[in-house]
Amino acid sequence: MQAINDAMSLLSGKWKFHILGTLIEGNTLGFMDLLREIDGIGTKMLSKELQDLEMNNLVSRTVMNTKPITVEYSITEYGKTLSSLIDELAKWGTAYRKSVYSENKK
Amino acid sequence: MQAINDAMSLLSGKWKFHILGTLIEGNTLGFMDLLREIDGIGTKMLSKELQDLEMNNLVSRTVMNTKPITVEYSITEYGKTLSSLIDELAKWGTAYRKSVYSENKK
DNA sequence: TTTAGTAGTTTCCTATAGGAAACTACTTTC
DNA sequence: GAAAGTAGTTTCCTATAGGAAACTACTAAA
Numbered sequence: 024m025q026a027i028n029d030a031m032s033l034l035s036g037k038w039k040f041h042i043l044g045t046l047i048e049g050n051t052l053g054f055m056d057l058l059r060e061i062d063g064i065g066t067k068m069l070s071k072e073l074q075d076l077e078m079n080n081l082v083s084r085t086v087m088n089t090k091p092i093t094v095e096y097s098i099t100e101y102g103k104t105l106s107s108l109i110d111e112l113a114k115w116g117t118a119y120r121k122s123v124y125s126e127n128k129k
Numbered sequence: 130m131q132a133i134n135d136a137m138s139l140l141s142g143k144w145k146f147h148i149l150g151t152l153i154e155g156n157t158l159g160f161m162d163l164l165r166e167i168d169g170i171g172t173k174m175l176s177k178e179l180q181d182l183e184m185n186n187l188v189s190r191t192v193m194n195t196k197p198i199t200v201e202y203s204i205t206e207y208g209k210t211l212s213s214l215i216d217e218l219a220k221w222g223t224a225y226r227k228s229v230y231s232e233n234k235k
Numbered sequence: 236t237t238t239a240g241t242a243g244t245t246t247c248c249t250a251t252a253g254g255a256a257a258c259t260a261c262t263t264t265c
Numbered sequence: 266g267a268a269a270g271t272a273g274t275t276t277c278c279t280a281t282a283g284g285a286a287a288c289t290a291c292t293a294a295a
Contacts, residue, residue, distance in 0.1 A: 030225060
């Protein structure tokens with residue numbers, strides 16, 4: 024059960040799963056891409072959470088030599104080990120949403 | 130990705146996964162059992178989180194006709210649909226912990 | 236030279252999550 | 266009748282998570 028603590032210490036917060044999920048399906052995205060794709064997140068949180076994820080080697084950050092400067096975020100090989108977990112979370116969430124919906128129809 | 134929001138709205142907080150994991154492996158436990166098994170949790174949080182989980186039909190609460198009164202908490206059938214998710218989370222956490230350990234040995 | 240795009244950082248604020256400790260209430264045992 | 270066990274609730278407090286808005290800094294296009 025301590026393992027759950029370890030996992031959640033990296034994945035806690037409102038946005039981590041979102042960011043990871045978006046990067047897993049989108050492969051590489053810029054800062055603005057993420058800001059647009061992740062509904063409701065602001066620049067401060069996105070920046071901070073990306074730093075967290077980068078520190079833990081779940082996400083890589085590459086500054087591109089372009090004008091204007093662009094930055095590419097992508098999921099690392101290590102980050103990909105979370106794919107099935109995030110898939111299951113999303114699947115469960117979908118099923119839950121459906122069950123609430125059918126409940127409300129009664 | 131909205132599905133992740135839905136899932137996390139039920140599972141957010143420091144203790145939900147712990148409680149669910151403990152109930153999945155322990156089957157039925159009393160309030161004091163949970164308090165003893167979940168390291169660090171206090172009565173207030175345990176009580177509040179159990180109420181949340183019960184409201185969402187993930188955990189069932191049964192008052193037993195004993196003296197002194199005892200209450201049995203157990204995972205519901207619906208709650209069991211989270212088993213594989215929690216398993217994977219724990220597995221991932223274990224692997225992560227091992228990788229940090231071997232990193233520190235270098 | 237002003238506008239718009241890139242990628243953030245900083246400041247200020249508030250809501251809430253969560254902890255510690257004390258308390259209720261009831262019963263049985265010592 | 267005091268202590269210890271059941272299962273919580275209540276109060277008080279603080280740390281932090283997270284949001285809004287303004288700001289930096291650089292470049293290209295208009």
